Amino acid sequence: MIPVCRLEDLPKGGSTRVGTSPPIAVFHTDDGDLYAIDDTCSHQDASLSEGWLEGCLVECPLHAASFDLRTGRPTCLPARRPVRTHRVSVHEGVVHVHLAAEEGSAA
Amino acid sequence: MRTVTVVGASLSGLYAARELRAQGFDGRLVIVGEEPHRPYDRPPLSKDFLTGRAGEDRLALTDAEETAGLDAEWLLGVRARGLDARGRTVLLDDGRAVSTDGVVVATGASARHLPGDGLAGVHTLRTLDDARALRAELTRGPRRVVVIGGGFIGAETASSCAALGHTVTVVEAAPLPLVPQLGTEMAAVCATLHRREGAELVTGASVAALRGTGVVTAVTLSDGRSLPADVVIVGIGATPSTAWLAGSALVLNDGVVCDDGCVTSLPQVVAAGDVARVGGTRAEHWTSATEQPRVAVTNLLAGRTVEYARTLPYFWSDQYGARLQFAGRRREGDTVRIVEGETADGVPADDGFLARYERDGRTTAVLSVDRPRAFMRARRELARETERTWPTDGPARPAGDRDRTAGDRVRPAVL
Numbered sequence: 001m002i003p004v005c006r007l008e009d010l011p012k013g014g015s016t017r018v019g020t021s022p023p024i025a026v027f028h029t030d031d032g033d034l035y036a037i038d039d040t041c042s043h044q045d046a047s048l049s050e051g052w053l054e055g056c057l058v059e060c061p062l063h064a065a066s067f068d069l070r071t072g073r074p075t076c077l078p079a080r081r082p083v084r085t086h087r088v089s090v091h092e093g094v095v096h097v098h099l100a101a102e103e104g105s106a107a
Numbered sequence: 108m109r110t111v112t113v114v115g116a117s118l119s120g121l122y123a124a125r126e127l128r129a130q131g132f133d134g135r136l137v138i139v140g141e142e143p144h145r146p147y148d149r150p151p152l153s154k155d156f157l158t159g160r161a162g163e164d165r166l167a168l169t170d171a172e173e174t175a176g177l178d179a180e181w182l183l184g185v186r187a188r189g190l191d192a193r194g195r196t197v198l199l200d201d202g203r204a205v206s207t208d209g210v211v212v213a214t215g216a217s218a219r220h221l222p223g224d225g226l227a228g229v230h231t232l233r234t235l236d237d238a239r240a241l242r243a244e245l246t247r248g249p250r251r252v253v254v255i256g257g258g259f260i261g262a263e264t265a266s267s268c269a270a271l272g273h274t275v276t277v278v279e280a281a282p283l284p285l286v287p288q289l290g291t292e293m294a295a296v297c298a299t300l301h302r303r304e305g306a307e308l309v310t311g312a313s314v315a316a317l318r319g320t321g322v323v324t325a326v327t328l329s330d331g332r333s334l335p336a337d338v339v340i341v342g343i344g345a346t347p348s349t350a351w352l353a354g355s356a357l358v359l360n361d362g363v364v365c366d367d368g369c370v371t372s373l374p375q376v377v378a379a380g381d382v383a384r385v386g387g388t389r390a391e392h393w394t395s396a397t398e399q400p401r402v403a404v405t406n407l408l409a410g411r412t413v414e415y416a417r418t419l420p421y422f423w424s425d426q427y428g429a430r431l432q433f434a435g436r437r438r439e440g441d442t443v444r445i446v447e448g449e450t451a452d453g454v455p456a457d458d459g460f461l462a463r464y465e466r467d468g469r470t471t472a473v474l475s476v477d478r479p480r481a482f483m484r485a486r487r488e489l490a491r492e493t494e495r496t497w498p499t500d501g502p503a504r505p506a507g508d509r510d511r512t513a514g515d516r517v518r519p520a521v522l
Contacts, residue, residue, distance in 0.1 A: 080170070
């Protein structure tokens with residue numbers, strides 16, 4: 001479980017990058033939901049936390065590949081491979097990311 | 108239409124094949140590729156592939172599952188050498204002939220060469236085989252590398268060579284590299300990136316000869332200077348691959364001349380990507396190569412132009428740790444100003460900048476260095492603005508019309 005930032009510092013429509021290895025992008029949608037996915041576009045090296053957020057989709061800032069934050073699946077070319085998704089929770093006002101691998105090993 | 112032949116198995120050829128199936132074409136699909144390789148992505152060749160950060164598996168544009176779904180006949184490692192006058196037969200170098208009802212010309216462009224570049228150690232960087240050969244040479248220890256041409260391929264390759272620890276000199280014929288693409292002010296800013304990572308930039312210098320016996324040893328400039336070199340990379344642009352179409356009914360003029368909908372002078376032949384001169388403009392951009400096939404295939408299947416290629420030009424370049432992104436149509440005389448971020452002593456600041464090109468109070472183009480989010484916003488605004496102010500759909504201009512200004516009446520992509 002990795003603390004990311006205070007929820008108040010991640011406004012709706014905002015996103016932030018967590019410098020883990022590999023890095024993770026955390027999004028706060030306009031509807032108030034929080035999502036985390038691997039930050040690097042599965043097509044080519046670009047940071048999805050810098051992408052265009054619209055609803056539950058984020059568009060890569062380099063080649064406009066689009067990913068569904070709920071599943072990590074690409075919704076259009078040029079990306080063909082999904083990115084990993086990670087669970088997000090808020091404890092005492094702090095946003096936390098639960099790495100997918102950790103969840104897997106704990107299960 | 109029972110058989111469609113896609114000539115060219117790179118980015119636009121693959122996208123055309125996908126579109127044919129996606130738009131319901133269920134006949135025989137033949138894909139002809141000069142290279143022996145399945146479709147792969149070229150942009151990483153000068154960057155992550157050259158530096159070893161990405162292997163060949165990262166270049167593949169398609170996988171076994173999709174390939175099976177396309178249900179195509181792949182004729183790879185064979186060059187097309189002719190198209191008959193009516194566009195009904197594609198002739199191949201190995202003597203075969205493919206009878207076809209429709210053709211997508213997607214043969215791309217090939218790297219321009221210099222006289223004397225048959226010497227060992229002299230490379231171009233266009234294909235996977237080019238990149239493999241160059242990569243092999245660059246892993247053999249520190250080299251003196253001379254890159255001829257300061258355009259995007261030259262700058263990216265020079266940047267990769269510098270990152271690998273080689274001694275790099277870039278030779279550019281113009282007073283500044285990238286002026287045609289970026290204009291003088293921004294080209295000057297981007298030129299500083301070379302020095303930032305220790306590459307030497309020699310401008311206003313043309314190459315007189317490549318020296319060496321069997322193996323290159325130096326590049327001689329027309330002013331008499333000699334630059335010692337173990338490796339020379341020739342990055343002086345590309346020419347559209349149209350030689351095989353000589354004698355066909357297609358109109359050729361720096362590319363296959365098409366109307367605004369990628370349709371050639373034969374209605375059952377369309378063109379897309381680097382080889383296509385669409386509505387008066389030929390673009391060697393990844394984005395055009397991925398956007399044009401949809402329109403080309405729509406019009407091919409319709410038998411006439413029912414849709415236009417609506418592309419807002421967009422390109423990017425990664426060099427010396429900086430990411431440049433550009434969208435729009437800059438013209439000579441546009442004013443340019445930095446609207447976000449800054450430069451420090453003429454060098455892009457660490458957090459980059461966004462610049463707008465303007466004419467008559469309107470934005471014509473945007474450039475960012477390391478400001479992807481601001482760039483995306485500006486690119487969307489520009490696309491909307493262009494959509495609003497450009498003429499509404501009229502009849503397509505006939506193929507063969509050479510008198511238009513580059514770029515007029517080509518409408519933007521819906522982003």
